[in-house]
Amino acid sequence: MHFAIYTLQSLALFHVATTGSFVADGYWDIALGYVSEEVVKGRRTLVTVQFGHNDMKIAEPESMGANLTIMVQELRALGAEPVLVTSLTRRSFNDDGTVADTLGPWAEETIAVAEAEDVSYIDLHQASIDYVEAIGEDAAHRLNREEDDNTHLNINGSIVFGR
Numbered sequence: 443m444h445f446a447i448y449t450l451q452s453l454a455l456f457h458v459a460t461t462g463s464f465v466a467d468g469y470w471d472i473a474l475g476y477v478s479e480e481v482v483k484g485r486r487t488l489v490t491v492q493f494g495h496n497d498m499k500i501a502e503p504e505s506m507g508a509n510l511t512i513m514v515q516e517l518r519a520l521g522a523e524p525v526l527v528t529s530l531t532r533r534s535f536n537d538d539g540t541v542a543d544t545l546g547p548w549a550e551e552t553i554a555v556a557e558a559e560d561v562s563y564i565d566l567h568q569a570s571i572d573y574v575e576a577i578g579e580d581a582a583h584r585l586n587r588e589e590d591d592n593t594h595l596n597i598n599g600s601i602v603f604g605r
């Protein structure tokens with residue numbers, strides 16, 4: 443049986459979280475509490491971890507990477523299996539129809555941590571860029587929560603990218 447905790451930043455509760463503030467504000471300890479409860483039941487416990495959108499506003503990628511590394515190690519110490527997820531792309535486009543990416547260095551850092559720590563990762567950043575470039579700017583913006591908000595998702599966007 444699988445049990446996953448989603449720390450996606452599109453969730454309202456965590457919408458301004460960085461790897462630093464998530465720990466400092468107590469959410470990390472709360473998450474670890476849930477994880478421990480599952481592990482002690484003998485369940486294989488997968489935990490997805492995605493950061494970047496707010497980390498990029500305050501520090502270089504390496505700062506997030508150092509914090510992710512600690513998160514991975516703490517999850518493993520509890521007997522859980524971390525799965526790192528690279529940042530969902532923002533839906534801002536260049537004139538030629540390609541995504542105007544800003545999160546690339548944070549996605550690369552996430553993958554570097556996954557490789558260094560030998561944990562699985564999902565490259566949502568690349569997959570979401572490929573997807574929104576394929577459907578085009580107008581269709582991509584129909585996944586916005588607010589018309590001018592190319593970051594947060596409405597219900598359809600949550601279904602598409604959560605899947």
Ligand SMILES: *[C@@H]1O[C@H](CO)[C@@H](O)[C@H](O)[C@H]1NC(C)=O
Nearest residue numbers: 460461462497501505506509
């Ligand atoms: C990483 O965590 C440290 C505290 O351990 C914090 O000072 C730093 O701002 C965090 N980095 C990011 C990008 O949140």
Ligand SMILES: *[C@@H]1O[C@H](CO)[C@@H](O)[C@H](O)[C@H]1NC(C)=O
Nearest residue numbers: 584585586587596597598599
């Ligand atoms: C979500 O998709 C459905 C089916 O295409 C559509 O009817 C609905 O209006 C969409 N909702 C939003 C908030 O865009």
